[in-house]
Amino acid sequence: MSTTAKSETTTARLIREEGLHVARNYDPLPVVVSTAEDVWVTDVEGRRYLDLLSAYSALNFGHRHPALVAAAVDQLGRLTLTSRAFHNDRLGEFAAALAELCGKDMVLPMNTGAEAVETGIKTARAWAYRVKGVPDGAARIIVAAGNFHGRTTTIVGFSDDPVARDNFGPFSSGFVTVPYADVDAVEAAIDANTAAVLVEPIQGEAGVIIPPDGYLRALREVCTKHHVLLIADEIQSGLGRAGTTFACDREGVVPDLYLLGKALGGGILPVSAVVGDRDVLGVFRPGEHGSTFGGNPVAAAVGLKVVELLRTGEFQERAATLGRKLEGMLSGLLGRGLTEVRVAGLWAGVDVHPSRGTGRDVARRLLERGVLVKDTHGQTVRIAPPLTIKASDLEWAVEQLELVL
Ligand SMILES: *Cc1c(COP(=O)(O)O)cnc(C)c1O
Numbered sequence: 001m002s003t004t005a006k007s008e009t010t011t012a013r014l015i016r017e018e019g020l021h022v023a024r025n026y027d028p029l030p031v032v033v034s035t036a037e038d039v040w041v042t043d044v045e046g047r048r049y050l051d052l053l054s055a056y057s058a059l060n061f062g063h064r065h066p067a068l069v070a071a072a073v074d075q076l077g078r079l080t081l082t083s084r085a086f087h088n089d090r091l092g093e094f095a096a097a098l099a100e101l102c103g104k105d106m107v108l109p110m111n112t113g114a115e116a117v118e119t120g121i122k123t124a125r126a127w128a129y130r131v132k133g134v135p136d137g138a139a140r141i142i143v144a145a146g147n148f149h150g151r152t153t154t155i156v157g158f159s160d161d162p163v164a165r166d167n168f169g170p171f172s173s174g175f176v177t178v179p180y181a182d183v184d185a186v187e188a189a190i191d192a193n194t195a196a197v198l199v200e201p202i203q204g205e206a207g208v209i210i211p212p213d214g215y216l217r218a219l220r221e222v223c224t225k226h227h228v229l230l231i232a233d234e235i236q237s238g239l240g241r242a243g244t245t246f247a248c249d250r251e252g253v254v255p256d257l258y259l260l261g262k263a264l265g266g267g268i269l270p271v272s273a274v275v276g277d278r279d280v281l282g283v284f285r286p287g288e289h290g291s292t293f294g295g296n297p298v299a300a301a302v303g304l305k306v307v308e309l310l311r312t313g314e315f316q317e318r319a320a321t322l323g324r325k326l327e328g329m330l331s332g333l334l335g336r337g338l339t340e341v342r343v344a345g346l347w348a349g350v351d352v353h354p355s356r357g358t359g360r361d362v363a364r365r366l367l368e369r370g371v372l373v374k375d376t377h378g379q380t381v382r383i384a385p386p387l388t389i390k391a392s393d394l395e396w397a398v399e400q401l402e403l404v405l
Contacts, residue, residue: 010044029367036063039389050397052373052385057236060263061309062386068266068305075301083292090300097307102258102275109273109295113235113261114150116272120231120259123274126283128195132227139195144180148205149233181211183218196229201247204236207380208342208349216251235261240387243320243345245310256280266306271299315387319345322394329398337405348383356405365404371397
């Protein structure tokens with residue numbers, strides 16, 4: 001063992017070793033997690049942290065939820081993968097349950113969120129050509145400024161974040177960007193070749209940007225009027241986070257397609273899906289689209305259990321109730337280190353006053369106090385605990401934020 005290795009903490013050594021062979025596409029906070037249970041994670045030094053990021057809402061049910069782990073373990077002992085060259089005995093039941101949760105007919109299973117978005121784009125284009133009668137190659141999709149829909153080349157091509165985009169072109173055409181939460185701009189951008197409007201009902205990565213009440217309803221009306229699909233990217237906002245099963249439910253809006261991911265995999269494995277009715281998702285013909293792992297039996301077993309948990313309504317209710325509490329507590333910090341607070345369910349974006357440092361500085365100081373959060377876009381910190389969090393833990397976390405500010 002070298003002298004460096006002896007004097008180094010385990011944390012420092014593991015971070016250094018990871019850095020030797022892992023591409024630097026992330027800049028993680030300096031904590032090395034080794035175990036976790038529900039809302040708490042433990043690092044390699046034995047320190048405990050409250051997880052207020054929940055892997056960007058992939059951990060809505062907490063770490064290692066017993067029912068989800070049991071579903072995965074049970075399936076691992078029976079069948080893990082068939083590919084969709086053959087049927088497996090789990091996919092049908094999962095798809096039926098998820099379709100029912102969404103009030104739709106059909107599910108197209110994929111793995112990551114970005115794949116669900118890509119699938120939504122392909123669905124909208126094929127629908128435009130085969131159903132709406134748009135000339136082949138001419139379909140356009142309207143997207144919102146400030147969007148985050150994933151990291152594939154097509155998707156970053158219609159991002160307006162230079163960090164996500166720059167040096168990764170050339171990009172696909174066929175996307176039109178309009179301001180977020182501006183329904184008149186959407187309507188003005190629609191023409192005969194418009195296939196769809198793709199939107200996050202609440203913008204997550206942008207810093208939990210909540211559109212004014214009525215926006216989604218107006219968007220639904222405009223899409224229906226012009227025979228354009230409304231595609232809701234609920235990958236981060238859905239599955240209980242916003243205090244309802246889907247963020248669209250906050251305005252009683254039903255999109256033509258739901259894009260789901262993150263929490264659909266129960267914090268265990270990547271599971272995503274596009275959910276819609278037969279007149280839209282039915283456009284695919286065998287061989288036109290697919291995924292080797294999409295709809296695999298382990299994903300289906302875990303995804304089914306996720307749907308069963310959501311059917312109880314318990315998690316949505318907790319998100320709504322605890323979210324009101326969180327909003328009350330965070331509002332008390334306005335003018336005392338925070339300049340703006342945006343809360344939807346158990347999901348908050350708070351803007352830090354520059355005199356208190358950047359969002360990243362606040363995240364580092366919270367880490368020292370045993371709280372994990374992630375900054376976004378300079379001054380913003382995102383707060384998204386597992387929906388299983390106790391009120392007392394939430395109070396403690398906000399106390400730590402107050403101390404740090
Ligand atoms: C995370 C996210 C995605 C991409 O999901 P991945 O699983 O990381 O590919 C897409 N849309 C939204 C709104 C997201 O938050």
